[in-house]
Amino acid sequence: MDKISRENYQFPKNFWWGSAASGPQTEGAADSDGKKPNIYDYWYSIEPGSFHNEVGPEHTSDFYHRYKQDIQLMKETGHNSFRTSIQWSRLIPDGIGEVNPKAVDFYNSVIDELIANDIEPFMNLYHFDMPMCMQEKGGWESREVIDAYVKFAETCFRLFGDRVKYWFTFNEPIVPVEAGYLYNLHYPKVVDFKRGAQVAHNTIVAHAKAVDVFKKLNIDGKIGIILNLTPSYPRSQEPEDVKAAHIADLFFNRSFLDPVTKGEYPKDLVEILKERELLPAVEPGDLEVIRNNPIDILGVNYYQPRRVKAKEDPVPAGAPFMPEHLFDPYIMPGRKINPHRGWEICEEVIYDIMMDIRDHYDNIPFFISENGMGVEGEGKFRNTEGFIEDDYRIEFIQEHLKWVHKGLQEGANCLGYHLWTFMDNWSWANSYKNRYGLVEVDLKNNLNRTIKKSGRWYKQLSENNGF
Structure with a gap:
């Protein structure tokens, strides 16, 4: 047993x-009690074959009907805080106008139940789940949709802001840009960088306007955003590789991180887009509202690094612009990999993120808002007592927390750690392929819940405030 594994990590x-979880991935009840379709409900209705095993978002993990039981399980797994999201298509089914009273009752009950169990509710307002009626107006390409979102945010703040102290405008706002407007992965499956850039800019404007409303309402709480940060590492220290990594970093990290914290877009990124005539349309007042509304708190989702090298493969003539025209992905020899997800596991990157925030972003208060390991076929790890022995998940969390601990010792302003996720949940196109939960959801047996070994360990982690 080496020295590092015997050390005591106190937080x-x-x-x-x-x-962390989200409404559309856990609630189910997708067409009940007044909820109307979001883009995933619609996409599934027209293309069920795009979803793993054709499992759609209709029932997911049925948190809508079982939240009381689930919150008890959160308590049993050591939670003192939990993030979920309010579904716009449930609360304001037509995107604008009438508020759905059954949705208000549901979210009030969830918030009250969490608080009654000493679990701090963190509430996010947008988790990829554009109401279909708003997508028909252009989604994030539309200024009308920005205004509707800001009204939705204000409605949430007024309804629930007396009890919810931590608010987040968006979860991983770059994902709808990448998956929906660049790489043809999610509905609306547009492949057009300039439209993607417009979606990104309009999302940041919507975020900043929601922050502005929050501050004007004088709510006793903090508001922020959840960003998935994938630090870019060059293949070598050769100038061309270093430059390639810098460009990847601008596109995939700084594009959102800088405007929400520093109030402006990275100048190098603006130059790259300007040269290629790809800048989004910016309306009067946009840059001002972004500049005047920095966040109070940042959520950092970390799963894997991005490794790049100088561009070697020629870009096909006439191909529409993609960020990858300026760098190539690099597969590092000997990397550790999660074979189920195809993602690299590199724990010390979480420390690099913490140092970057400390040194280049005024040491803003932040927390690890997602980190986790998706595994396919976890049933094979079930023991004779009937629960899953997911030692690999415990090890994954521990190895990341060792680096979080180091970052804390070196002055990073990290307030907490949230795992993705509490219980196995439905995921966008992967449905239930990879399981991430501390709690198993048995799809074949009435969605029964069973705490995994990691969930029992997580309670000890929380009770000891370390390991």
Whole structure:
């Protein structure tokens, strides 16, 4: 047993231990009690074959009907905090106008139940789930949709802001840009960089306007955003490789991180887009509202690094612009990999992120808002007592937390750690292929819940405030 594994890792007092989830991935009840379709409900209705095993978003993990039981399980797995999201298509089914009273009752009940169990509710407002009626107006390409979102945000703040102290405008806002407007992965499956750039800019404007409303309402709480940061590492220290990594970093990290914290877009990124005539349309007042509304708190989702090298493969003549025209992906020899997800596991990157925030972003208060390991076919790890022995997940969390601990010791302003996710949930095109939960959801047996070994361990982690 080496020295590092015997060390005792203690975390600061009042550190947040918990998990993250989202409404559309857990609630189910997709067409009940007044909820109307979001883009995933619609996409599934027209192309079920695009979803793993053709499992759609209709039932997911049925949190809508079982939230009381689930919140008890959160308590049993050591949660002192939990993030989920309010579904716009449930609360304001037509995108604008009438508020759905049954949705208000549901979200009030969830918030009250969490608080009654000493679990701090963190609430996110947008988790990829554009109401279909708003997508028909152009989604994030439309200024009308920005205004509707800001009204939705204000409605949430007024309804629930007396009890919810931590608010987040968006989860991983770059994902709808990449998956929906660049790489043909999610509906609306547009492949057009300039339209993607417009979606990104309009999302940031919507975010900043929601922050502005929050501040004007004088709510006793903090508001931020959840960003998935994938630090870019060059193949070598050769100038061409270093430049390639810098460009990848601008596109995939700084494009959102800088405007929400520093109030402006990275100048190098603006130059790259300007040269290629790819800048989005910016309306009067946009840059001002972005500049005047920095976040209070940042959520950092970390799963894997991005490794790149100088461009070697020629770009096909006449191909529409993609960020990858300026660098190539690099597969590092000997990397550790999660074979189920195809993602690299590199724990020390979480420390690099913490140092970057400390040194280049005014040491803004932040927390690890997602980190986790998706595994296919977890049933094969079930023991004779009937629960899953997911030692690989415990090890994954520990190895990341060692680096979080180091970052804390070196002055990073990290307030907590949330795992993705509390219980196995439905995922966009992968449905239930990879399981991430501390709690198993048995799809074949009435969605029964069983705490995995990692969930029992997570309670000890929380109770000891370390390991």
